[in-house]
Amino acid sequence: MNALEARHIHKSYAAHKALNDVSITVPENTVFGLLGPNGAGKTTLIRIINQITGPDEGEVIFYGSKLNPLHVEDIGYLPEERGLYRKMKVGEQCMYLAQLKGLSSKEAKSRLMEWFKRFEIHTWWDKKVEDLSKGMAQKVQFITTVLHKPKLLILDEPFSGFDPINAELIRNEMLRLKAEGTTIILSTHDMGSVEALCDEISLINRSQVILNGKVKDIKKQFRNNTYQMVFEGTAMDLGIGLWANFELINNEMVDDKHVATIRIPEGRRLNDLVGSLIQHVQLVSVNEVIPDMDQIFIEAVKNYNASHE
Numbered sequence: 001m002n003a004l005e006a007r008h009i010h011k012s013y014a015a016h017k018a019l020n021d022v023s024i025t026v027p028e029n030t031v032f033g034l035l036g037p038n039g040a041g042k043t044t045l046i047r048i049i050n051q052i053t054g055p056d057e058g059e060v061i062f063y064g065s066k067l068n069p070l071h072v073e074d075i076g077y078l079p080e081e082r083g084l085y086r087k088m089k090v091g092e093q094c095m096y097l098a099q100l101k102g103l104s105s106k107e108a109k110s111r112l113m114e115w116f117k118r119f120e121i122h123t124w125w126d127k128k129v130e131d132l133s134k135g136m137a138q139k140v141q142f143i144t145t146v147l148h149k150p151k152l153l154i155l156d157e158p159f160s161g162f163d164p165i166n167a168e169l170i171r172n173e174m175l176r177l178k179a180e181g182t183t184i185i186l187s188t189h190d191m192g193s194v195e196a197l198c199d200e201i202s203l204i205n206r207s208q209v210i211l212n213g214k215v216k217d218i219k220k221q222f223r224n225n226t227y228q229m230v231f232e233g234t235a236m237d238l239g240i241g242l243w244a245n246f247e248l249i250n251n252e253m254v255d256d257k258h259v260a261t262i263r264i265p266e267g268r269r270l271n272d273l274v275g276s277l278i279q280h281v282q283l284v285s286v287n288e289v290i291p292d293m294d295q296i297f298i299e300a301v302k303n304y305n306a307s308h309e
Contacts, residue, residue, distance in 0.1 A: 001064065003028040003152055003183035004049065009058035011044050018044040019055070020207040026152075026185060026200075028063075031178055033194045033201035033215075034187040037301060040204045042187050043080075046154055049185075050077050063151065073102055076150035080157040080187075084129045084137055091125035094144055101148035108147070115143045119169070134161040142170060146177065153177065154185045159193060171197060191293040201293075203300055210304045215293070222296045225264045226289040227273070230257050233281030241280035246273055257284060 004026040011019040019041045026032045036042045047053045049060060051069065060067040062074070085093055091112070098108035116122040119139050129137060138161055146153060155174070159167040174184055174197060186198060194201065194215070201218065203211035211218065226249065231238070235251060238260060242248055247263040258281075264273055270286070277283060291299070 001028045002026060002061070003030075003063060004185075005061040006045065006049070007059050007061065009045065009048060009055045009060070011041075011048065011053070011055050017207050019048075022058075022204065022207070022209055024202045024209065024212070026183060028183055029178065029181055030199040031174065031184045031186055031197045033198035034185055034204070035189075035194065035201055035297065036204035041207045042204055043156070045204070046077070046156060046185075046187060049154065050075060073148070074151040076145045076148065076153045078142060078145040078153075078155045078158055080160065084141060086128070086130035088129055089125070090121075090127050090129055090132070090140055093129055094140065094147075097144040098147050103148060111147050112143070115147065118173075119143065135163065135166055138162065139166070142173075146173075146182075150182065152183050152185065154187070156187045157189070158186070159188065159190055167193075191297060194293045203297065205301050205304050206308065211296075211300045218296060219290050219293075222291045222299065223288070224291070225266075227262055227264070227270065228287045228289050229260045229262060229273075229277065230254075230284040230286075231260065231277065231281040232257055232284065237280040238277070241277040243276070245276065261289060 002025050004024075006022060006024045009019050009022045022041065022045060024034070024045075034042050034045070044053075048055050049067070051067065051072065062071045065071075088096070094112050095105065095108050098112065099105065103111070113122070116125065121136070121139060124132070124136065124140075129140070132140065138158075142158065145155075158170055162170065171193060174186075178184060186193070188194065198215050200214050201211070202209050213221075235258070238248070238251060238258065242262065245265075245268065247265065249261040249263055251258055251260040253259075262273065264270065274283065274286065
């Protein structure tokens with residue numbers, strides 16, 4: 001079953017087209033990456049899902065039903081711009097937000113104590129929000145976002161301001177929540193987290209979806225027939241082995257061995273490259289170079305922009 005479907009969403013603000021026929025499908029119990037450059041339309045789509053604003057055209061389906069105000073209770077949203085009442089005490093603030101989500105005072109206190117212990121922040125209960133560091137305040141807001149156990153969790157740049165240890169803590173909590181049945185939409189520019197967490201992604205650029213699918217399939221789609229070869233020999237031997245038939249991208253020495261990155265042109269195969277090289281160098285290993293999500297993001301956006309100039 002799909003947790004969420006946005007179907008043919010259009011949204012304009014005056015002369016600006018924020019979303020142009022955008023459709024995404026978020027499968028249940030996945031981490032779904034909603035990616036794109038600044039100003040691409042991601043925040044507008046998130047606001048529509050949260051019913052902060054409505055689409056000009058199109059519809060959103062939430063677990064098989066058309067999105068309606070009652071679904072707010074099943075969605076948790078952590079915006080990029082954090083919002084806590086600075087003069088309130090941390091515990092008081094959390095209790096207030098938990099009860100806004102429909103939890104009783106007793107249930108809210110019980111769940112908060114569990115989360116505060118997990119995040120090792122139980123000593124902060126009586127501190128004022130204004131006394132917390134940015135990272136501490138973000139921990140508190142993350143807790144208040146997930147406390148009511150939403151079916152769909154929307155996280156907008158959840159790692160911003162965290163040190164590596166606490167960023168890893170949040171990543172682990174996301175995976176734990178997913179394992180317990182929560183569906184997560186992750187909007188971030190941190191492509192390392194996309195690689196580590198996301199099952200599927202949609203990349204929005206200039207108000208349109210330009211890339212969509214499973215992360216593993218997209219990475220295969222952007223393969224460019226490039227291999228890393230570790231060998232013993234000389235740079236001259238390598239040059240003779242490659243001659244004019246293959247493209248040498250880079251060659252460096254690592255632990256007394258050459259590590260060369262080579263692209264095979266269209267019409268040739270890996271067997272051709274290996275067969276040519278083994279006549280001149282001693283091969284130690286051969287590995288395909290799969291582009292990471294940073295490279296894919298940059299290439300997809302650059303190609304789309306170039307084709308729409």
